[in-house]
Amino acid sequence: MGAKGVKQETEEQQDFVKEVTKMSDDFDRWYTDVVRKAELADWSGVRGMMVVRPYGWAMWEAIMRAFDDMIKESGHENWAFPLLIPREYLMKEAEHIEGFAPEVAWVTRAGGSMEELEEPLAVRPTSETIIGPLIKRYIQSHRDLPKLTNQWNSVVRWEMRSRLFLRSREFWWQEGHTFHASADEAMQEADLILGYYRSIAEDWLAVPVLTGRKSPAETFPGAVHTLTVEGLMRDGLALQMGTSHYFGQNFARAYDISFSNRENARELCYSTSWGISTRLVGALVMAHGDDSGLIMPPKIAPIQVVIVPIFRDDESRTKVERFIDTWSPNLRAAGIRHRVDWRDERPGDKYAHWELKGVPIRLNVGGRDADAGQVEMVDRLARQKVGVPISGIGKRLAHELDAFQKKLFDRALNYQSDNTYQLETLDQVVAHFRERGGFVWTQWCGEGEEEARIKTDAGGVTIRTIDEETKVSGRCFVCGRPAKSRVALAKAY
Amino acid sequence: MGAKGVKQETEEQQDFVKEVTKMSDDFDRWYTDVVRKAELADWSGVRGMMVVRPYGWAMWEAIMRAFDDMIKESGHENWAFPLLIPREYLMKEAEHIEGFAPEVAWVTRAGGSMEELEEPLAVRPTSETIIGPLIKRYIQSHRDLPKLTNQWNSVVRWEMRSRLFLRSREFWWQEGHTFHASADEAMQEADLILGYYRSIAEDWLAVPVLTGRKSPAETFPGAVHTLTVEGLMRDGLALQMGTSHYFGQNFARAYDISFSNRENARELCYSTSWGISTRLVGALVMAHGDDSGLIMPPKIAPIQVVIVPIFRDDESRTKVERFIDTWSPNLRAAGIRHRVDWRDERPGDKYAHWELKGVPIRLNVGGRDADAGQVEMVDRLARQKVGVPISGIGKRLAHELDAFQKKLFDRALNYQSDNTYQLETLDQVVAHFRERGGFVWTQWCGEGEEEARIKTDAGGVTIRTIDEETKVSGRCFVCGRPAKSRVALAKAY
Numbered sequence: 001m002g003a004k005g006v007k008q009e010t011e012e013q014q015d016f017v018k019e020v021t022k023m024s025d026d027f028d029r030w031y032t033d034v035v036r037k038a039e040l041a042d043w044s045g046v047r048g049m050m051v052v053r054p055y056g057w058a059m060w061e062a063i064m065r066a067f068d069d070m071i072k073e074s075g076h077e078n079w080a081f082p083l084l085i086p087r088e089y090l091m092k093e094a095e096h097i098e099g100f101a102p103e104v105a106w107v108t109r110a111g112g113s114m115e116e117l118e119e120p121l122a123v124r125p126t127s128e129t130i131i132g133p134l135i136k137r138y139i140q141s142h143r144d145l146p147k148l149t150n151q152w153n154s155v156v157r158w159e160m161r162s163r164l165f166l167r168s169r170e171f172w173w174q175e176g177h178t179f180h181a182s183a184d185e186a187m188q189e190a191d192l193i194l195g196y197y198r199s200i201a202e203d204w205l206a207v208p209v210l211t212g213r214k215s216p217a218e219t220f221p222g223a224v225h226t227l228t229v230e231g232l233m234r235d236g237l238a239l240q241m242g243t244s245h246y247f248g249q250n251f252a253r254a255y256d257i258s259f260s261n262r263e264n265a266r267e268l269c270y271s272t273s274w275g276i277s278t279r280l281v282g283a284l285v286m287a288h289g290d291d292s293g294l295i296m297p298p299k300i301a302p303i304q305v306v307i308v309p310i311f312r313d314d315e316s317r318t319k320v321e322r323f324i325d326t327w328s329p330n331l332r333a334a335g336i337r338h339r340v341d342w343r344d345e346r347p348g349d350k351y352a353h354w355e356l357k358g359v360p361i362r363l364n365v366g367g368r369d370a371d372a373g374q375v376e377m378v379d380r381l382a383r384q385k386v387g388v389p390i391s392g393i394g395k396r397l398a399h400e401l402d403a404f405q406k407k408l409f410d411r412a413l414n415y416q417s418d419n420t421y422q423l424e425t426l427d428q429v430v431a432h433f434r435e436r437g438g439f440v441w442t443q444w445c446g447e448g449e450e451e452a453r454i455k456t457d458a459g460g461v462t463i464r465t466i467d468e469e470t471k472v473s474g475r476c477f478v479c480g481r482p483a484k485s486r487v488a489l490a491k492a493y
Numbered sequence: 494m495g496a497k498g499v500k501q502e503t504e505e506q507q508d509f510v511k512e513v514t515k516m517s518d519d520f521d522r523w524y525t526d527v528v529r530k531a532e533l534a535d536w537s538g539v540r541g542m543m544v545v546r547p548y549g550w551a552m553w554e555a556i557m558r559a560f561d562d563m564i565k566e567s568g569h570e571n572w573a574f575p576l577l578i579p580r581e582y583l584m585k586e587a588e589h590i591e592g593f594a595p596e597v598a599w600v601t602r603a604g605g606s607m608e609e610l611e612e613p614l615a616v617r618p619t620s621e622t623i624i625g626p627l628i629k630r631y632i633q634s635h636r637d638l639p640k641l642t643n644q645w646n647s648v649v650r651w652e653m654r655s656r657l658f659l660r661s662r663e664f665w666w667q668e669g670h671t672f673h674a675s676a677d678e679a680m681q682e683a684d685l686i687l688g689y690y691r692s693i694a695e696d697w698l699a700v701p702v703l704t705g706r707k708s709p710a711e712t713f714p715g716a717v718h719t720l721t722v723e724g725l726m727r728d729g730l731a732l733q734m735g736t737s738h739y740f741g742q743n744f745a746r747a748y749d750i751s752f753s754n755r756e757n758a759r760e761l762c763y764s765t766s767w768g769i770s771t772r773l774v775g776a777l778v779m780a781h782g783d784d785s786g787l788i789m790p791p792k793i794a795p796i797q798v799v800i801v802p803i804f805r806d807d808e809s810r811t812k813v814e815r816f817i818d819t820w821s822p823n824l825r826a827a828g829i830r831h832r833v834d835w836r837d838e839r840p841g842d843k844y845a846h847w848e849l850k851g852v853p854i855r856l857n858v859g860g861r862d863a864d865a866g867q868v869e870m871v872d873r874l875a876r877q878k879v880g881v882p883i884s885g886i887g888k889r890l891a892h893e894l895d896a897f898q899k900k901l902f903d904r905a906l907n908y909q910s911d912n913t914y915q916l917e918t919l920d921q922v923v924a925h926f927r928e929r930g931g932f933v934w935t936q937w938c939g940e941g942e943e944e945a946r947i948k949t950d951a952g953g954v955t956i957r958t959i960d961e962e963t964k965v966s967g968r969c970f971v972c973g974r975p976a977k978s979r980v981a982l983a984k985a986y
Contacts, residue, residue, distance in 0.1 A: 042630070044627060045626060051572065051575065052573035054570035054572055054642075057573055058570075058571070060573075061571065078550050079546060080544065080545035080553075080647070081544055082537045082544065083616070084598070084649070084663070085539070105602075106600060106602040106607060107598045107599060107600050107601075107616060108600075109598075109613070110597065110598040110599060111595055111597070120607075123577075123600060130537070134544050137535070143837075153647070156576065344636075
């Protein structure tokens with residue numbers, strides 16, 4: 001799941017961003033410029049670790065709030081499990097540790113004289129291996145199930161490449177871990193969460209996604225199957241936006257998590273885990289941005305409406321200020337996150353600043369507007385000026401923001417449709433990805449050898465997801481034998 | 494600031510808690526029993542680190558939400574700074590590192606072959622030393638100030654003693670770090686936050702507190718002064734519930750955080766830091782509990798009202814269930830966090846269970862209540878049964894919860910008054926603390942030698958806070974020289 005074909009940014013790009021590179025000139029550079037100049041995040045000076053700035057963190061807070069509400073409504077509970085995991089715990093599930101060992105940071109010393117610990121402690125790369133041994137204390141009988149746990153935290157993975165929000169040595173996420181009395185129930189749980197992730201992507205971030213099962217090569221270490229939500233970025237690359245794993249009894253076996261079932265016999269639990277991370281902030285940038293910078297879906301936007309006062313002198317400033325004061329409380333009452341930009345800058349510079357930051361709606365307000373009892377509204381997508389009377393402005397803006405959310409989704413959906421293809425042979429696939437990106441639907445026999453060939457022959461293209469609903473009758477695009485399933489291919493972050 | 498005079502709990506006390514020890518028999522044991530049996534937290538098996546369970550975490554979530562709203566309203570912004578701090582950064586402020594070095598856990602190895610890092614990285618014990626070097630990038634001129642940062646995270650301190658919520662190797666908190674253009678403004682910031690902390694303690698947790706400045710011996714390493722919020726627990730010991738530090742230019746000097754002032758000259762910033770932590774959950778337990786367990790202030794209570802259905806057979810169960818269904822939606826509409834307890838247990842066991850968990854109001858609902866159109870209300874403080882008609886029950890319960898919050902505060906305030914003394918000499922102080930706890934007000938010359946003698950002679954008693962508002966004319970209780978200030982003494986956690 002590497003960042004194949006993606007140019008590596010260097011953390012030394014720490015100088016001040018004067019101009020945002022044009023997206024069409026260099027997408028990777030554009031991305032980093034936007035993330036930094038719009039004040040979402042920076043590299044921290046600690047190699048591979050980022051500092052998330054308030055504007056970026058507020059986006060993550062909106063995502064956290066939305067998802068936390070969803071899972072609490074369906075009975076999930078937040079816990080806090082330890083940051084540090086004894087090596088012995090980590091080593092119990094063979095596949096899992098094989099997947100994570102290369103990325104673990106180890107605490108080996110502590111205290112004033114930096115004494116060596118008896119056993120190294122891993123800074124959690126994910127918490128399955130500490131939650132397993134802990135949760136079993138609280139599970140005796142089927143009446144104690146399901147246990148639907150979640151936690152919000154940061155994890156550390158010693159990545160060698162780095163890219164703001166997409167790949168860094170520390171990232172912030174939620175990790176859900178659930179334990180059930182039956183395989184069916186656990187699989188339904190993994191499905192339920194996949195639905196939530198789709199909703200976060202589509203209804204909140206306004207990013208249309210493909211959802212489905214991962215191929216074996218892309219399945220989470222230790223999982224029976226992994227479900228995924230895949231979005232398409234504006235450079236034609238796919239981005240995995242969230243995954244939900246069904247473990248069967250694998251983890252329960254490794255950590256001896258069992259319960260007495262209705263027949264009073266001991267049985268191993270069935271478990272799931274699932275996560276979305278600050279990577280979604282990067283997804284939002286790459287799915288919606290343009291040469292002027294970010295475009296924020298209103299539901300996530302830290303600032304939904306910015307008001308730019310326009311005046312020549314103190315007298316007209318006072319006039320405009322009084323005018324704004326008469327109606328801006330209505331915005332607050334309507335629950336609209338807004339700000340009046342009184343900074344000592346020229347209006348044109350302010351426009352560019354808030355466009356870069358992707359604020360959905362801007363209101364320009366001058367003396368003539370005050371006289372006319374209206375404001376000039378400009379939205380970040382259409383960029384046309386519309387006069388809007390201040391009577392009923394709270395309701396009107398709430399309506400405009402809803403419409404903006406929908407338009408942004410439709411724009412991304414059109415982009416996805418325009419960049420989704422249907423191909424039949426490996427030659428076609430290789431030729432396609434030599435020229436362009438996007439999703440390519442094709443048919444596959446289900447074998448690992450064929451999956452490996454795609455990656456090699458088509459320069460890092462992978463199966464992003466398997467469509468399990470559509471029946472197939474054709475032939476595998478690699479080997480020509482009868483196909484088992486329809487799959488979406490893409491180059492991915 | 495140690496846990497002097499407090500019996501050490503062992504983490505091996507991991508067996509099932511059958512009966513909660515009586516508070517009067519053994520307060521420390523009572524505390525641990527309640528925390529564990531009420532399902533707030535447990536030791537994790539990783540030495541010194543706890544696992545916070547959903548009921549305990551929901552209490553912390555309520556505190557987080559309340560405080561986060563306060564600081565955002567006054568323009569503070571949440572950031573995410575890195576978890577790991579290079580040793581070089583940590584070493585720059587001499588007093589600070591002296592204070593924290595004995596407690597630091599170090600990441601020294603990473604990756605598949607556990608290679609040694611070039612420079613060890615500290616798992617943050619607090620973030621001054623990483624925020625300093627980072628924030629200076631964003632501060633050029635006085636127009637960039639103030640910078641009002643906060644973050645919610647967990648920190649690691651390699652403590653040798655441990656006590657659930659009060660002292661553990663990992664705890665969860667918010668750490669605020671602010672940077673200002675003048676000393677006055679920074680001191681005002683520290684005062685503002687102290688006021689918020691008082692409000693969290695008194696208005697939310699219902700714990701009355703003393704507030705004021707710390708003596709030099711109790712001041713945060715590197716700070717010019719430390720402000721504190723001190724509550725009194727039901728064993729007569731004080732607990733520091735939050736601190737707000739004014740650094741002057743100390744940290745700005747160590748990390749070269751400067752700005753160009755209005756005269757266009759470079760000047761070092763003035764900074765503050767401040768934090769409250771999951772320790773507040775422990776404070777709530779110890780300030781309000783009784784022999785039956787927890788008593789929750791409604792504003793923090795994860796469950797404010799529990800409904801216990803009472804029935805003999807399926808028929809009466811159906812009747813009670815239908816009755817509850819007619820009015821329980823009104824509780825939701827009134828914003829009351831409630832639960833109906835349908836578990837397969839006897840009513841008496843349910844009563845004890847919810848009393849242990851400190852739920853403020855319990856409604857017993859049987860067939861006869863259904864006939865009469867009423868419920869039997871029992872509150873966790875008065876424990877008297879009152880018949881309440883279901884008409885208007887949402888409003889009535891909201892009112893009862895408000896009253897409960899106030900009664901709980903008054904009860905704690907009475908306890909504090911009953912356990913606050915005025916003494917004049919060291920002999921009196923020593924004699925007092927041999928017999929009992931509480932706060933002792935006295936007068937002090939302000940000298941460090943005298944402060945040290947209190948601790949030695951009175952078995953760990955410390956100056957909890959200095960009253961800076963009252964003028965004093967008497968003599969120092971230790972040396973008999975003219976006193977400079979009125980101080981509150983106590984044994985503390």
